[in-house]
Amino acid sequence: MRLSDRARTLPESGIRKFFELAEARDDVISLGVGEPDFSAPWTARTAAIDSLERGKTSYTANRGMAALRERVADHHERYDQSYEPESEILVTTGASEAVDLAFRALVDPGDTVAVHEPTYISYGPGIELAGGEQLTVPTRAADDFALTREALEAAGAAEADLLVCCYPNNPTGATMTGEQLAEVAAFCRDEDLRVVADEIYAALTYGTDHASIATQPGMRERTVVVNGFSKAYAMTGLRLGYALGPTDAIDAMNRIHQYTMLSAPTTPQYAAIEALDRCDDEVTEMVEEYDRRRRLVVSRFNEMGLDTFEPGGAFYAFPECGGDDEAFAEALLEAEGVAVVPGSVFGTGGEGHLRVSYATSMRELKEATDRVAAFVEGR
Amino acid sequence: MDAEREVLDVLARNAREDIDDIAAQTGLDAAAVADAIDALESNRVVHGYQAVIDWDRVDEGKIRAVVEINVELDRETGYEQVADRIAKFPAVDALHLVSGDYDFAVEVLGENMQDVSEFISEQVAPMPAVTQTVTHYIMETYKDGGIRFEDGDGDDRLSVSP
Numbered sequence: 001m002r003l004s005d006r007a008r009t010l011p012e013s014g015i016r017k018f019f020e021l022a023e024a025r026d027d028v029i030s031l032g033v034g035e036p037d038f039s040a041p042w043t044a045r046t047a048a049i050d051s052l053e054r055g056k057t058s059y060t061a062n063r064g065m066a067a068l069r070e071r072v073a074d075h076h077e078r079y080d081q082s083y084e085p086e087s088e089i090l091v092t093t094g095a096s097e098a099v100d101l102a103f104r105a106l107v108d109p110g111d112t113v114a115v116h117e118p119t120y121i122s123y124g125p126g127i128e129l130a131g132g133e134q135l136t137v138p139t140r141a142a143d144d145f146a147l148t149r150e151a152l153e154a155a156g157a158a159e160a161d162l163l164v165c166c167y168p169n170n171p172t173g174a175t176m177t178g179e180q181l182a183e184v185a186a187f188c189r190d191e192d193l194r195v196v197a198d199e200i201y202a203a204l205t206y207g208t209d210h211a212s213i214a215t216q217p218g219m220r221e222r223t224v225v226v227n228g229f230s231k232a233y234a235m236t237g238l239r240l241g242y243a244l245g246p247t248d249a250i251d252a253m254n255r256i257h258q259y260t261m262l263s264a265p266t267t268p269q270y271a272a273i274e275a276l277d278r279c280d281d282e283v284t285e286m287v288e289e290y291d292r293r294r295r296l297v298v299s300r301f302n303e304m305g306l307d308t309f310e311p312g313g314a315f316y317a318f319p320e321c322g323g324d325d326e327a328f329a330e331a332l333l334e335a336e337g338v339a340v341v342p343g344s345v346f347g348t349g350g351e352g353h354l355r356v357s358y359a360t361s362m363r364e365l366k367e368a369t370d371r372v373a374a375f376v377e378g379r
Numbered sequence: 380m381d382a383e384r385e386v387l388d389v390l391a392r393n394a395r396e397d398i399d400d401i402a403a404q405t406g407l408d409a410a411a412v413a414d415a416i417d418a419l420e421s422n423r424v425v426h427g428y429q430a431v432i433d434w435d436r437v438d439e440g441k442i443r444a445v446v447e448i449n450v451e452l453d454r455e456t457g458y459e460q461v462a463d464r465i466a467k468f469p470a471v472d473a474l475h476l477v478s479g480d481y482d483f484a485v486e487v488l489g490e491n492m493q494d495v496s497e498f499i500s501e502q503v504a505p506m507p508a509v510t511q512t513v514t515h516y517i518m519e520t521y522k523d524g525g526i527r528f529e530d531g532d533g534d535d536r537l538s539v540s541p
Contacts, residue, residue, distance in 0.1 A: 362404075
């Protein structure tokens with residue numbers, strides 16, 4: 001069949017190759033997984049089951065169930081974010097749909113969208129599908145991969161129309177303080193950039209609370225915040241996210257959403273209501289366990305001589321392996337059966353690094369880090 | 380969180396963690412972890428370390444029963460005195476004073492049902508303070524010590540994902 005130019009020219013994800021290499025072996029310990037190893041809290045799962053037993057299988061409102069939007073609004077007060085459930089919140093099929101809708105609603109053909117890298121792999125293709133062009137803003141290991149005004153200026157982001165801001169960051173685990181965000185916010189105001197803030201890992205921070213760029217002065221009206229249930233509540237497969245933003249942006253996203261998706265899946269919305277009502281303690285327990293693993297992984301990689309800065313969020317560490325990260329990751333998989341993702345997959349600035357996910361049991365993390373240490377020793 | 384609490388949280392999940400690993404997970408140094416463990420033990424917060432065992436999977440395994448015990452107290456005999464006498468039997472694995480219809484909940488571990496019922500009828504029931512016992516044999520254990528007894532479905536996540 002003849003395919004569209006758009007589809008034909010869309011590049012294959014760099015992660016695909018490592019997925020295939022890892023899948024080809026059956027003795028692999030994977031530190032390459034971008035989702036929690038926990039299951040969704042049982043009470044949230046039972047709410048989903050109950051809703052099915054009661055026959056709740058219809059569409060919901062386009063914007064998502066009102067009861068869910070009200071709880072999302074309440075929930076976000078913990079991040080000093082305040083949004084009206086009726087007009088400023090849109091429930092989506094995963095945070096991925098929210099990101100896609102934001103691009104489609106905010107990007108005109110030929111617009112430039114600044115994206116800091118290394119970062120999650122979907123923004124570039126999303127921007128391209130919306131007709132925009134990505135402008136890469138490299139972040140640096142020397143800044144612990146935080147975005148700086150200097151980096152934005154050096155990359156020419158003053159000419160951009162929109163900025164994608166993803167903190168806590170996948171793949172680096174970097175977080176940004178309110179002070180650091182203030183600098184970026186000032187740049188956005190000075191240069192009139194709007195922002196898509198992907199804050200899917202907001203609940204997974206260690207030692208500090210999440211800070212959102214949308215809460216900086218003058219930023220609420222120019223920012224669409226994306227979040228969801230996948231990471232904090234271990235609900236990746238239930239595909240439920242949402243966008244928070246000013247009425248005009250949410251209206252526009254909803255206009256697209258009502259044609260392309262109609263409504264987010266109903267069953268997970270029931271699970272999500274329960275998750276927000278009753279699962280804070282379980283999230284806290286998961287965060288505490290991630291935190292113990294984070295410390296173990298960071299100290300083990302530093303001990304074996306692969307410098308690793310202390311990541312403040314998400315469930316990734318980003319050790320430096322030096323040189324060719326793809327070759328390192330392939331050789332490590334070959335020699336020791338440990339899968340990690342080469343940092344360069346996540347764009348400029350990721351080369352010479354490895355993304356190590358600690359969303360894996362403590363026992364496997366110990367075994368995997370022992371194997372990596374043996375590999376490093378033998379090089 | 381203070382150091383003892385952090386160490387305790389790790390030990391509660393896995394008592395076999397060694398000091399260096401606990402140090403790595405908590406960010407404390409090894410000496411501080413060792414001190415915290417000493418303090419937890421000497422303050423009798425931690426009384427011991429045991430494996431969580433599914434006895435059904437052990438050849439010549441053991442049988443467990445939960446025994447409800449009612450007692451009658453008098454001027455010389457309080458709960459403490461009764462508990463002290465019951466707890467001294469090696470077959471008593473756990474002993475709790477509980478609220479509700481009976482006084483003590485006792486977990487008894489024995490070689491077989493006969494072993495346990497003989498223990499109750501010959502050692503516990505004749506005690507002067509004991510007025511009634513009800514024995515519940517455990518038929519199947521699904522979860523113990525916070526750990527689910529199952530084969531596990533394994534990890535069905537994609538091995539590498541963005």
